[in-house]
Amino acid sequence: MNVRRLLGIPVLVAVVGLGGAPTASAGPRPSPRSVNGIALSVSSGVPGARVVATADASCAPAGSPSLALQFGNATPGGGAGTVGIAALSAARTAAGTYQVSFLIPSTLGAYQLEGGGPVTTGTYVIRTITANCSATFTVGGGLSTFSLSPATVTPYRGITAAGTLGYWLYEAAGWVRSFGGVHSLGTAGSSAPSQPIVGMAATPDLQGYWQVTADGTVFAFGDALWRGDVRTLRLRQPIVGMAATTSGQGYWLVAGDGGVFSFGDARFHGSTGNLRLVQPVVGIGGTSDGGGYWLVAGDGGVFSFGDARFHGSTGGMRLVRPVIGMAATTDGAGYWLVASDGGVFSFGDARFHGSTGGRALTASITGMASPDAGGYWLVGGDGGVFAFGDATPLGNALTPSS
Secondary structure, eight states: OEEEEETTEEEEEOSSOSSOOOOOOOOOOSSOEEETBEEESOSEEOTTOEEEEEEOGGGSOTTOSEEOEEEEESSTTSSSOEEEOGGGOEEEOTTSOEEEEEEOOSBTTSSSSSSOSBOOSEEEEEEESSSSOEEEEEEOSOOSSOOOOTTTSOOEEEEEEETTTEEEEEETTOOEEEEESOOOOOOGGGGOOSSOEEEEEEOTTSSEEEEEETTOOEEEEETOOOOOOOTTSOOSSOEEEEEEOTTSSEEEEEETTOOEEEEETOOOOOOSTTSOOSSOEEEEEEOTTSSEEEEEETTOOEEEEETOOOOOOSTTSOOSSOEEEEEEOTTSSEEEEEETTOOEEEEETOOOOOOSTTSOOSSOEEEEEEEETTEEEEEETTSOEEEEETOOOOOOTTSTTO
16 A cells, blocks of 8 residues: 555555556547548648547458558659658558558658658648549648747657667657657557546666556556556646556556556655645656655756665756756766756765856756766757757657657
8 A cells, every 4th residue: 555645635555556557449530531432630731740640440451450641742743752651551540541641842752762842831631642632731830940930849758868878758648759769659649538648657677668657647668567546636736757667567656736546666755745845847857766856846856765865956956947957867866857948956975067047048948868968858848859968869850850
C-alpha cells in the first residue's frame, strides 16, 4: 500500500491498476475532413504542420497491415511531382481503418528522393497508391522562408534522454519522434488521448517508456510495464510530470499542487499536496538510486523528499520567465532548472554549460534532459533542440527528414 493524496487528504491506495491499462487503439481526430475515403485532422497549414490522415478500410486490400500514401501537387503535372511518405505508412487500427501522422514538408522529396522543388502556396493532395482514395490539403500563404506560424507549430511538450544514445521528443498529442540510436517504441498519439501528454519516462535499458496525460492516464510501450494510474480519481490539480525508478519497475506521477502518486516499486516519500505554494509544481526528478525525488515549482522553488538532497533553488530570485522543468545529474548530487526562455540554473555538482536565455526564440522552451553530467539538451515547443556541453545535437523536429 502507498500513501497518496486525494483532494488534499492523505489516503491509502493499493498499488494496483485503476481500471486496467489503457489501450493505444487508433482513431480519427476531432472534426476531420473526409474526401473520397481519407479524413484529415486539419485541411490547411504551413510546412511543419502536423497532419493525421485516416483512411477507410476500402482504401486498402482486405487484411492489409498497412497502407502507403503520397503527398503531392493536386494538379496532375502541375508541380515538382509527389513525395512518398511510405516510411510513415498508415498502420491498420483496431477499428479497421488506417492512420498515419506526418509533417507537411517544405520541399517535395523531403521524405524520399523523388520529385523535388519547394512546397509553395496552393492545393495539394494526400492519396493512396493502391486505391482511388484522396483528400486535399491547402498550404497557406507567406511561405517564402517557410517560417512556422505559432498557430500551426506542433506543440512539443518535452524531451526524454536515452543516455548518450539519443533522445525522444514527444508532443502534447502523444506522438513521439526519435533521434540518435533509439527508435520510437509506440505512441499515445495513436489513441487520440482526450488530455495532453505532460510527461514521459524511459526504462533503464532504453527499450521502453511511459507517457502520462494531464488527467493521469499512463500508456506503456516496449518493455515498460503499466503499473497503474490515476485517471479514475478526482484530482485537485492536473498531472504535470512523471519520473521512473532506477529499476524500471515503477514510477511517480506529480500534480500541479505537488501531490505525488507512486506505482510499482516507487515508494511515496512525501509531497507538497497540503502546502500553499507560491507557484504550481511543474516537474519531478528522481534520485540516482530511486530512493527519493525532487519537485520543482514555476518560481524555481525545489522540494526534496526521501534521499534527495536540497542543493538550492531560484525560489528567492526574480526570474524573467518561469521555470518549466528540471534534470538531475547522473550521481544525484546536483540538478539543473530551466525556464521557458531557456535560462538554465545549476545547483550541486551540476555545471552550467550554456543556455538560450539571451536568444530570440521562435517558441518557448518546454523541456530539458541530460545524457550525463557533462551536458544537456533543451527543446522548444516547435521541436527545435539546443545542445550544450557534451550533449550531441542529433536532430530536431523542424527538419522533416530528421
